[in-house]
Structure formats: structure tokens, C-alpha cells
Amino acid sequence: MTAETDTDRELTMSRAMVEAVAHEMREDEEVFLMGEDVADYGGIFSSTTGLLDEFGRDRVMDVPISETGFLGAAVGAAQAGMRPIAELMFVDFFGVAMDQLYNNMAKNTYMSGGAVSVPMVLTTAVGGTYNDAAQHSQTLYGTFAHLPGMKVVVPSTAYDAKGLMHAAIRDDDPVVYMFHKRLMGLGWMPSPEGPKTPVPKDDYTIPFGEADVKREGADVTIVTLGLHVHRALEAAADLADDGVDAEVIDLRTLVPLDTERVLESVRKTGRLVVVDEDYRSFGVTGEIVARAAEGALDDLQAVERVAIPDVPIPYARPLEDEVNPGVEHIVDAVQSVR
Template sequence: MAQKTQSAERELTMSRAMVEAIATEMRESEEVFVMGEDIADYGGIFDSTQGLLDEFGHERIMDVPIAETGFIGAGVGAAQSGMRPIVELMFADFFGVCMDQIYNNMAKNTYMSGGAFSVPMVLMTAVGGTYNDAAQHSQTLYGTFAHLPGMKVVVPSTAYDAKGLMHNAIRDDDPVVFMFHKRLMGIGWMPAPDGPKTGVPEDPYTIPFGEASVQREGSDVTVVTLGLHVHRALDAAETLADDGIDAEVIDLRTLKPLDTDTVLESVRKTGRLVVVDEDYRSYGVTGEIVATVAEDALADLEAVERLALPDVPIPYSRPLEDEVIPGVEDIADAVRMVQG
């Protein structure tokens, strides 16, 4: 059943929904604080912390130096000491500077301590291209983080999901990587598509990890995706409907844990699968989904296609960036191919 939840009261951008969840959790517990580059006075370059400084001050909304290894390490230490830090890594691309702290400490320290302590930390980071910021600021890298055990990986595509997933992430006793797509945030200088701005209840609520959302029901082909490409897939589905093709669109929402049951149920119904991702094709999310379906529902699968970035650095040039990142028409073409 489709899981589109709307509120009749108001609509929020994804950035405002995230900030609302963070503010609520900070009011509920003094253990929650935020640290990162340009997150205090500036409010986050993608508005991920806009307005929090006014309410909570510099002691709980902390700007840090350009020293990712240092401040992510400080977040790990704070989490192990009983705090619940939200640490922003400005771009997911910067993981290379601080991967030791992320993977060898944040993700592993509960295991390495034999469960003596937990690391209830949210690593919040911006992902995605489509705004011409070149190879070092435009990657998604969902698969990189999902590949590494010890961390939960969250990828919201709407304001409603962003708020519920953020509440759940902050309350979780395990480390969570919260990956938000820049293009979906609803900031003035980077217009979002229509879909991410949704009805959002004022009261707190959580969305469980590991539950995908069927954003559009269909009978002919299953399109599995996440992040920005949920909205591109929905646009493609409307185009395909004019051709008599009824596409079902599944938003994974989380990669760790991964809701394979929803994907398999859909494929068993449609018999055709298209997986779309803004991450790299090799060793990525598209391959994982296709392999899972092949293992558990091969007899039901008649055709499959996957769309992802080729294994090249993301270009600065707008025409070249548009060429490598799957668009609406690319998705529609892939669906037509599996339809035969």
C-alpha cells in the first residue's frame, strides 16, 4: 500500500523539517547538541541547522575548525561518554579526510568494547550533484557507507520522512549516517523539485529504520530508488502512464537496515525491475538490490535494468554532469527496455 502521509495543517521544506526534529530533541534532552563547520552563525550551508543558534546558543550549536578528523573524533568521544551528538560532515565527499574516525571508531567501538558502551551519534552529511560543484563536492556515496558494518544509513526524500527519520536517528543507540540530498532541502539558491516539500505534523513522530515506502503503486514494473531520484522516478512514471505502462516506485528510505521484503513483494507482482541510484554503478546499491532479487525471486524476474553513475569523477560542466547523472527520461527509457 502506498505510504504517502500528508498533514492538512502545514507544509515544510526538508531542511525545516530536519531542524524541527533536532530542536525538539534538544529541548527534550540536554545530552543532544550539534557541531560542525558553519552550522552555528551561518545555519549550515544547506540550512540544516538554520535558526538553532538563536534558541540554544553556542554551547550546544558549535562551529568547529576545518578539521574533520578532530571534531568527528570529539563527537565519538562525547557519544561514548553519554551525550547524543549530531555532527555534520559538510559534504559526504570529505569522508576521505576523516574515515578513520568514522569507520574505525564511530562504527566499531561498540563492538571493540564488547558492548561496554554505545556510540549514539548522528553523522549528518550532504550528498548529491545537479548543481555543478565538480568532483569533490557532488557525490552521493550511499554505497560506501552502507557497505561498512556498524553504522545505520538513512536517506530521506521528503520533509515528512526527514523529520521522522531524524527523530529516530537521534534516539537510536547506534551510530547513524543521515545523508540528505542538497537538491531536496528547499533552499533559495538551489530550487528543489515539487515533491520534497510535504505535509509535516507539528508533534514529534518516528519512522522506523528498514521500512521502505511505496510512493506509487503499479502493476507493470518495479522502480527502486532513493533520495533525489524518487522524485525523478515519479515524474518518469507519470510520463510512462501516458504510454500505458504502470510503474510502481519504491523509496528505500534506509540502506542499513534494508527493506528487501517490500522490494521482493513488488517484483513478484510486476516481474520487472529497474533500480536507479545517483551513486556509482560498480559495487553499489543498484548491484545489491539486483543481487538480492536474483537470489530470492529469480523465478519471478523477467527483465532487469539498473541506472547509476558511470565510474568517472563527476564533471563540473553542466552538460557533462547532466549526462552522467540519471534523469527522468533515462529512467523512462530503462522502464521501456524491461517492458520489451
């Protein structure tokens, strides 16, 4: 189900996410929320603000600092017929719970021959650009997309965030919902222009596997997701001043991936730039380029990748700005494929 936007109402991405979660909790008593600082604090990135007041502690639960424990509990609850939403505060923390996530959440439906399903949502904050160093600034959606059994969602706007959250909670498979801190609309971490959008009051879903062309163009295709959708749009505006007409594609989901939308654009423009806040090697940029080569090689004239180099994210602001792709990096990459 889709909906037209309400032109008189704009939400931040955090409020759009909360609105979707609240609706689903009202509609289905099996939906509940658990995680670190999701109750009294409302989520450190405002991802759960207000939910405790409406639903109480039986359905909005703060948990001990034991990611293995509470994520394992979420997997068990999902297999028992509930629909948990479990928040992993930072995606960087996934390592301590990887057995629960990859060997249980992602595999148990397959390992049981379909006897059980795992209808849970793992929400987690990704991304840097606010100087929180190597253990709190990674993106890592390529890691989850690489491991089969999980759907992977990465919204870039409030409209998309709400529709994708409705779809994630209703899905009968495990969904990893990865929101970028910089897009949430927090006072202490200002968002770029763009994430705050008109959002319908009614519920609606955005189907997984449908990328969105955020800007149409004829000269070069820029494929990206998350924060870098907005940086790519800014780069495209700068490039337009130089006579370069860039098309910007927001993948929105990595699993499933809308390969055909990418190929359609590449067949039109002949040039591809993939922009990603994950690491360069063995990641999303390489996968998109490979699929473009497999499906549109005759049309593909030039490619370029823009991503985090294979180093831990630095703490110092100048160093973090150097490794995290900025607008100027995207402009340079587009100019290099011209």
C-alpha cells in the same frame, strides 16, 4: 511512534530536519550539534538554521576545518553518554576522517564487547546537479552501507526527513543521515516537485528498515532513494501516458534495508529497474538486483540499472547532466525491460 500529517502545514525538508533536531535538543540536554558553519551561518544547506538562537554556543558549535578532529570528538562524546549530531558539510570530505568514522564510530561497540555505545548522528550533504564538480557532488551512500556498524538514512521528503531524524537521534547506534542538497528547499537551488510536504507539528518516528511505496503499479518496479524518488515519479507519470504502470519504491534507509518490500513488488511486476545517484559498480544498484535474484528469481523476468557511470562527477553542466540519471534515462530503462 507515527503521526498523521497536518494538511494545513507544509515544510521544506530543511525546516523539517531543524524542527526534529530542535525538539530532541529541548527534550534531552545531552543532544548537541557541532560542525562547520552550523552555528552563525545555519548550515550551508539550511540544515541548522535558527538552532543557535535557541540553544546557544554551548550546544550549537562551529568547529575548525578539521574533520578528523571534530568527528573524533563526537565519537568520544557519544561514548561518554552524550548524543552528538555532527555535520560533515559534504560527504566527499569523509576521506580525511575515515579512521574516526569506520574504525571508531562504527566499530567501538563491537570492539568493546558492548561495553560502550556510540549514539551519534552523522549528518552530511550528498548529490550533484548544481555544478560543484568532482569533490563536492558525490552521493556515496553505498560506501557507508557497505561498511558494517552504521545505520544509513536517506530521506526524500520533508515528512520522512523529520520522522527519520527523530529516530536517528534516539537510536543508540551510530546513524549516518544523508540529505540531498537539491531536496532541501533552498532559494538558490530549487527543489523538484515533491520534497515539500505536509508535516505534523508533533514529534513522530519512522522506523528504520521500512521502505515506502510512493506509487503503486503492476508492470514494473522502480527502486530508488533520495532525489531520484522524484525523478522516478516523474518518469512513472510519463510512462503512464504510454500505458506502462510503474511502481516506485523509496528505500528511505539502506541499513537496515527493506528487502522484503522490494521482493513483494518484484514478485508482482516481474520487472525491476534500480535507479541510484551513486556510482554503478559495487554499489546500491548491484545490491538490490542481487537481493531480487536471490529472493525472487522465479518471478524476475528482466532487470536494468540506472546509475552514475564510474567517472568523477564533471563540473561542466552538460557533462554533469549526461552522467547524472535524469527522467529520460529512467523512462528508457523501463522501456528496455518491457
